[in-house]
Amino acid sequence: MAPHTEQLTRPAVRLRGLTRSFEGRTVLDGVDLDLPAGQFTALLGHSGSGKSTLLRAIAGIDHGVAGSGTLTAPERVSVVFQDSRLLPWRRVLPNVLLGLDGKDAEERGRAALAEVGLGGRERAWPSELSGGEQQRAALARSLVREPELLLADEPFGALDALTRIRMHALLRQLWERHRPSVLLVTHDVDEAIALAERVLVLEDGRIGLDLTIDREGPHSHGAYRSRLLKALGVTEDTP
Numbered sequence: 001m002a003p004h005t006e007q008l009t010r011p012a013v014r015l016r017g018l019t020r021s022f023e024g025r026t027v028l029d030g031v032d033l034d035l036p037a038g039q040f041t042a043l044l045g046h047s048g049s050g051k052s053t054l055l056r057a058i059a060g061i062d063h064g065v066a067g068s069g070t071l072t073a074p075e076r077v078s079v080v081f082q083d084s085r086l087l088p089w090r091r092v093l094p095n096v097l098l099g100l101d102g103k104d105a106e107e108r109g110r111a112a113l114a115e116v117g118l119g120g121r122e123r124a125w126p127s128e129l130s131g132g133e134q135q136r137a138a139l140a141r142s143l144v145r146e147p148e149l150l151l152a153d154e155p156f157g158a159l160d161a162l163t164r165i166r167m168h169a170l171l172r173q174l175w176e177r178h179r180p181s182v183l184l185v186t187h188d189v190d191e192a193i194a195l196a197e198r199v200l201v202l203e204d205g206r207i208g209l210d211l212t213i214d215r216e217g218p219h220s221h222g223a224y225r226s227r228l229l230k231a232l233g234v235t236e237d238t239p
């Protein structure tokens, strides 16, 4: 294979046999997963199925998985959580720039804030932002680092339904523009189908279902929804 072809097809993330237990209970049981560069993937699963554990392992912030399998991940990884994790004692722009240096850092920070719709709010305190705006700032903080991989752990879980819809559009737009690989952990089946090209279901410590969402194809949103709910063992008419 020519080197440039190899570059294009090499996955951004490759996991083999990743296992994680807590107090003798196995949460991840030999997970194998490839995330192609530039793909938008969503990860669904019941509460406690290990979604955040898997995300933390890929982010390299869980040292407890060491030696349990193999993990290859890109160098520049950004993580966004359900709460923005902005430092309350720093204004918005310094929060976005945290840990960055270089003479063009400020300019990049301002551009990232403008891109998420927070142009002009650089000097605001985090407490002066709404929940949605705080998540926009968190996205700007990720974006400014030009991540090859963006890991998002229920980033819209605490937002109201209307704000969530706007944030979906924003995340999709940012992904289309910058094309990082994205792994989005969510509880929300509709969010997963609306945003991702591929939806994974985590069950019994492994990837149970791996579904490609083809927006141009013959299947409707409802058809994907039924498939995913079935994999999750949820029926809509059972209380």
Ligand SMILES: Nc1ncnc2c1ncn2[C@@H]1O[C@H](COP(=O)(O)OP(=O)(O)OP(=O)(O)O)[C@@H](O)[C@H]1O
Pocket (backbone or CB within 6 Å): 022, 023, 027, 045, 046, 047, 048, 049, 050, 051, 052, 053, 054, 187
């Ligand atoms: N640091 C820890 N110590 C002990 N147990 C843990 C730890 N982190 C996770 N667990 C356990 O591992 C299991 C999986 O947790 P995890 O947070 O990954 O699930 P999840 O699918 O993300 O859940 P939710 O959707 O509710 O956020 C849970 O039973 C949890 O209690």
